[in-house]
Amino acid sequence: MQWKPLAAACLLSAMAIPACASEFSVEIEIPALNVAEYHRPYVAVWIETDKGRHQQDLALWYDLALQDNEGTKWLKDLRLWWRRSGRQLEFPVDGLSGATRPVGVHQLTFKADSPQLKALPAGDYRLVVEAAREVGGREVIRLPFSWPTDAPGQISRQGKHELGRVALQLTP
């Protein structure tokens, strides 16, 4: 029963102020793993061009509360992100860094006029999600999309090891 008012509200807002409502929403599932020693994964989320060039960091989840900034010691284990972006940054980065997340589905939502998206030129891109876990493995998932979007769209992919389902929803 709940979807009806929700759908109606979306429709309404979409009709009223289309530009402002444009939204980029990422769902990242951290899977439950049956391992002897579990640590929450480090996760980096960013946008790259369809040629694979780094375009825009969106989120970084790591042990940012450890003493002496010690959690940064393992950032290099996000190997792809570290090479593309991380090694040029100084930590913590405002508006990017967050704590590691527990098992479950986590959502990141960015408006078209957010600092992350407002300067994104029109073009073809890929959303990249990379996860690396202490005493565990590493996994990268890429989801292609075009920006800006004129029709609602969703794309998702299922991770196999360190990530569960990763989904990108675009709302014009």
Next chain:
Amino acid sequence: MNIKRLGACTLLALGIGVATTAQAHRAWMLPSATVLSGDNAWVTVDGAVSNSLFYFEHHPLSLERLEILSPSGEPVEAQNPARGRYRSMFDIELKEEGTYTLQMYRQGAFARYKQAGEFKRWSGPVEQLDQIPVAAEDVRVSEIDSRMQVFVTKGAPSAHNFTPTGQGIELVPITHPNDLVTGEPVRFKFLLDGQPAAGLPLVLIRDGIRYRDQVGEIELTADTNGQVEVTFTEPGMYWLEAELEQPSRLIEGAQRRLGYSATLEVLPL
């Protein structure tokens, strides 16, 4: 209803598992070679405590308990011992033919407690547990029995040092640990206090974790005779670990935490 109850039990078991699992870093020794020939044979050995195998990234291994036995069972002194920021090292000259055993064995009690608001650790022989101050609060004691071994052979492998002591977890070769090659089944027997360690869970992890995305642990369980069999497809240095918990017979109400680890080399054939 049954399913629900089972679910709750599983959750409970998981919760306990998480609570008791220490942030266990791996302690290991890494020999420069395990199969040697010639008149002037030396090995150099690194020792470290780390997450990833075999990388020096956390802490050097303390060499205090290091014991080296020659193939005939004579104690051998480590040469050129040194302790760096992330690793310890030492050399051994292999004068005898046969298999050298490098080991660290620790048996005793370990305690954590709080005193005047500060967390403290204590370790020592079980009979000295009374050294823990009377004023200590939140005292948590466990009995520890852990063994770490490395085997190195000059010439033909020998078996003199594999006579079980009857204490803790021990490896008894069926396949000699310096005779491991890809494609051939490897069999070991494990003992717990001298008896077959039936059901003992074991993990094998190949070196070079940094260069692959998945750790790819090989998980084994000892059969009713304490035996395991594995056929390696990839050559390399492997870290073997077994862990077990049981009620302590020496310290009332405490758990006895047993561990065994070894670094094994599998050569390609």
